[in-house]
Amino acid sequence: MSDSRPRTLARALLALAWFLCPAYGIWQAAGLLVHFLGESATPAEQEAAARWLCFAAATAVVASAGCLLLSAGRRAGTVGWSAALVLSLLLAVAVAPQAARLLPDRPLPPAGPGACQERSGGPSTCPGG
Numbered sequence: 437m438s439d440s441r442p443r444t445l446a447r448a449l450l451a452l453a454w455f456l457c458p459a460y461g462i463w464q465a466a467g468l469l470v471h472f473l474g475e476s477a478t479p480a481e482q483e484a485a486a487r488w489l490c491f492a493a494a495t496a497v498v499a500s501a502g503c504l505l506l507s508a509g510r511r512a513g514t515v516g517w518s519a520a521l522v523l524s525l526l527l528a529v530a531v532a533p534q535a536a537r538l539l540p541d542r543p544l545p546p547a548g549p550g551a552c553q554e555r556s557g558g559p560s561t562c563p564g565g
Contacts, residue, residue, distance in 0.1 A: 461492030496524035
C-alpha cells in the first residue's frame with residue numbers, strides 16, 4: 437500500500453490539470469479572438485489563439501490518459517477516465533480544424549522597428565540618404 441499514496445496524489449494533480457488547463461487555454465483563446473466595437477483580431481492574435489486551443493486539447497488528452505494509466509486495476513476509475521479520454525479526444529478533433537483556420541496562410545513578418553531613424557553624427561544607414 438505504500439505506492440498507493442503517490443499514485444493517488446499524481447491522479448489528483450492530473451485530474452486538476454484535466455479540469456483547469458483546457459478551460460484556461462480556451463479562455464485565453466477567446467480573450468484573443470473576441471473584440472468589441474467592430475475590431476477584428478490581428479493575424480498575430482489569431483495565431484496565438486490557435487496555439488492556446490492546441491494547448492487546451494493536448495493537456496486534456498495527456499492528463500486524461502495519465503489518469504487512465506494510473507487508475508489501472510480500479511474499475512470505477514478506469515471507466516471514468518476512459519470516458520474522460522474519449523471526451524478529450526473529441527475536444528481535440530473539434531479544435532483541430534478551428535486552430536488550422538486561425539493560422540495565417542503565410543508566415544507573419546518578424547516583429548521589429550517599422551521605420552529607419554537617422555541619428556545625429558556619423559553616416560546614415562537608412563535607405564535613400
